[in-house]
Amino acid sequence: MPDFQKGIRLFFSNFMSFSRITILGPGLLGGSVGLAAKAAGYKVTLWGRNPERVEAARALGLGATTSLSSAVEKADLIILAVPVGVMGLLLDSLRVDLKTGALVTDVGSVKSLPHEVADQHEVPFIGSHPMAGSEQTGIEAARADLFHGAACALTNDQERTKEELHAVVGFWQELGCTTMVMNSEDHDRAVARISHLPHAMAVATAGAALRFSGDESLAAGGFRDTTRVASGDPAMWAEILVENRVAVTAALEDAQEEIREMLDHLAKPDKKGLQNYLSEVKARKENPSENI
Numbered sequence: 001m002p003d004f005q006k007g008i009r010l011f012f013s014n015f016m017s018f019s020r021i022t023i024l025g026p027g028l029l030g031g032s033v034g035l036a037a038k039a040a041g042y043k044v045t046l047w048g049r050n051p052e053r054v055e056a057a058r059a060l061g062l063g064a065t066t067s068l069s070s071a072v073e074k075a076d077l078i079i080l081a082v083p084v085g086v087m088g089l090l091l092d093s094l095r096v097d098l099k100t101g102a103l104v105t106d107v108g109s110v111k112s113l114p115h116e117v118a119d120q121h122e123v124p125f126i127g128s129h130p131m132a133g134s135e136q137t138g139i140e141a142a143r144a145d146l147f148h149g150a151a152c153a154l155t156n157d158q159e160r161t162k163e164e165l166h167a168v169v170g171f172w173q174e175l176g177c178t179t180m181v182m183n184s185e186d187h188d189r190a191v192a193r194i195s196h197l198p199h200a201m202a203v204a205t206a207g208a209a210l211r212f213s214g215d216e217s218l219a220a221g222g223f224r225d226t227t228r229v230a231s232g233d234p235a236m237w238a239e240i241l242v243e244n245r246v247a248v249t250a251a252l253e254d255a256q257e258e259i260r261e262m263l264d265h266l267a268k269p270d271k272k273g274l275q276n277y278l279s280e281v282k283a284r285k286e287n288p289s290e291n292i
Contacts, residue, residue: 017167018103019043022075024090026053026064029107029133030081031142034062036175039144047071056139072097077171079128080106083239084113091121098123103160105168109191110243111155111184119158126168127155127184129191130177137233148176153191155184192247199237200252202230 021037023030026048034057038044046057046064057064065071072078072094080087091104098104104125106114111127118125132150152172156165169179182190206227210216216223241248258281265274 018076018171020045020075021077021079021171022047022071023079023081024048024068024071024094025081026050026057026139027081028137028139028141029130029146030079031057031060031062031139032132032144032146033079033081033107033130033175035060035142035144036147037171038062040174045071045075053139060139060142068093069097073099075099076102077168078102078104080104080108080114083236084108084110084117084243085239087114087117088121091117091123095121095123103164103168109195109240111153111157111187113243115155115157115184124160124164125158126160126165127153127157127187128168128172129153129155129187130172130175131191131195132177137236145176147172150177152177152179153187154179154181155187156181157184188244189247189250192244192251196241196244196248197251197255199229199232200241200248201255202227206230 020043021034022045023034023037024047026046030046030048034044034046038061044062046054046062047066047068048054048057048064049066051066054064054066068090076099078094078098080090082090087106094104102124104118104123105128106125107128107130108114109129111129114127115125130147130150130152132146154165154168154172165181169181172179209219209223209227261277262274264270265277
């Protein structure tokens with residue numbers, strides 16, 4: 001275990017710490033959490049329904065099983081790496097096997113709904129959202145270093161104890177994340193704008209840019225950079241956008257206003273006004289702290 005990880009664990013051992021980690025969901029994020037946690041010295045078990053994915057996890061050196069009860073019964077921290085749509089069924093099944101003192105967290109990019117589901121099933125829950133991922137999917141794309149330098153937002157709407165919150169914070173820091181704590185409403189509003197909106201706009205850009213067959217032969221870095229995430233899993237992103245639809249809708253409406261402003265300058269045509277607008281947004285992007 002690297003020295004910085006030992007130091008983090010020693011610091012957080014003054015509060016509460018985990019030994020056994022169980023991850024439910026053998027995909028890109030679940031597999032990457034497993035590899036990173038194993039590298040940090042945790043005892044890791046990964047659970048999945050699909051025997052082929054479980055075998056793929058084992059091929060990466062992770063302990064994996066299709067038995068939910070055996071995966072959960074000794075775990076100190078259970079990490080949900082599954083769509084919110086199936087969380088309720090899982091939580092209802094696993095809560096009878098939770099040992100005393102165990103906590104549940106997740107890795108989803110929407111936080112209000114997981115908190116609601118956890119409350120409904122009376123499961124001790126602290127939300128987590130590591131801001132890391134890839135347009136690639138599947139456990140085959142998992143990487144132990146996926147979380148190095150990534151931001152991780154934690155939501156504690158249940159008001160779990162300070163010791164429990166510190167333990168989850170410490171876990172993500174050991175995996176290489178920088179952490180922050182906020183409520184789920186603020187989280188969902190923020191990620192709608194800095195994560196979900198860029199994905200939606202990348203899809204819209206790709207859709208508009210590729211209206212005419214053959215134009216893609218001229219595509220260079222600008223097109224690739226602005227549309228890369230449009231190659232993400234459509235099923236996953238449809239679920240994310242619908243789950244966070246209120247905040248995403250507000251963000252898309254603001255994007256419409258920005259597009260209308262450019263269209264107005266083009267219609268006049270107003271080169272100076274358009275240049276001023278482009279300069280204003282450039283400054284806003286390069287100096288975000290000045291926008292507060």
